[in-house]
């Protein structure tokens with residue numbers, strides 16, 4: 114096993130997530146969410162696909178100007194126009210990354226692209242080289258990698274590294290793989306790709322069989338050191354690997370995986386809630402980590418065990434992922450300072466005027482309702498500036 118390695122968290126909520134039905138966001142909403150991701154501590158924010166529309170390009174530009182900690186990535190096909198649009202979008206980024214991709218599987222080569230292996234290889238090399246003219250940090254993705262011949266994956270990954278790619282992403286585009294299979298593939302690539310020691314191998318799993326998190330963890334066991342994921346697992350069809358689940362699996366089982374992330378786990382629930390508020394897409398009650406029931410104990414036997422020792426039925430404390438210990442937080446006797454403090458924990462920094470407005474609304478609500486919950490406070494705070 115390796116030493117306790119750092120795994121890069123690449124969040125694609127604003128690209129792969131945002132392109133799925135029910136999850137589209139306006140440019141100001143995307144900016145607001147990018148700030149929340151930066152606070153959460155993600156390493157890379159994939160902010161969009163600038164060639165898709167001028168609105169997307171402008172949205173990415175606003176994020177690139179604003180975010181100072183995370184790298185900002187943008188997606189491009191191996192087309193000159195796409196790559197040039199990425200360069201324009203990232204002009205003011207503190208840490209820009211251009212992410213180029215091309216389909217590599219026989220099915221996609223024949224039916225989607227109408228290209229031979231040799232032609233796909235050539236386009237990949239030209240794409241990476243062009244992206245390198247604009248950015249040092251270039252990522253290459255072999256779309257539908259998990260249904261690609263292994264010798265071709267080795268060849269194209271080696272060529273992408275030689276052309277200047279720093280990250281080689283191996284997407285399970287259609288959520289087809291299994292944990293044992295993807296682990297073996299990463300081991301094979303790390304052993305056979307030329308220049309592998311100069312690149313970070315990345316996993317990007319879709320959830321069509323409900324295996325995206327398990328497959329991403331298995332890829333880490335096989336040597337992946339970047340995981341592409343989304344908050345609440347939003348994404349094409351059944352979604353992408355859920356960031357909060359992946360991060361907490363690494364956190365709770367750190368001794369098993371010998372790997373960790375830079376995520377501030379106490380921000381997981383507030384970030385999940387913010388995304389639901391922005392998109393209107395609620396998470397299921399029993400969703401791991403961020404669902405309403407994730408830490409609820411209903412049965413008498415469980416409650417009895419919990420009263421004796423929390424560890425009997427709790428593998429992590431709700432506070433460590435951002436739930437307040439008790440869901441009831443404030444009542445009609447609570448003051449402005451307590452409200453401000455709780456809102457800060459939930460991720461809201463309100464100026465005096467907005468705080469006063471929220472405090473007034475809170476007092477009115479507390480008169481009607483005995484218990485004011487986090488969700489109520491979030492609704493009041495989000496409503497205070499009319500956004501999102």
Ligand code: KIV
Nearest residue numbers: 214254256257284286
């Ligand atoms: O699922 C996929 O293959 C992708 C690539 C564009 C990275 O989203």
Ligand code: ZN
Nearest residue numbers: 129284286317
């Ligand atoms: Zn994807």
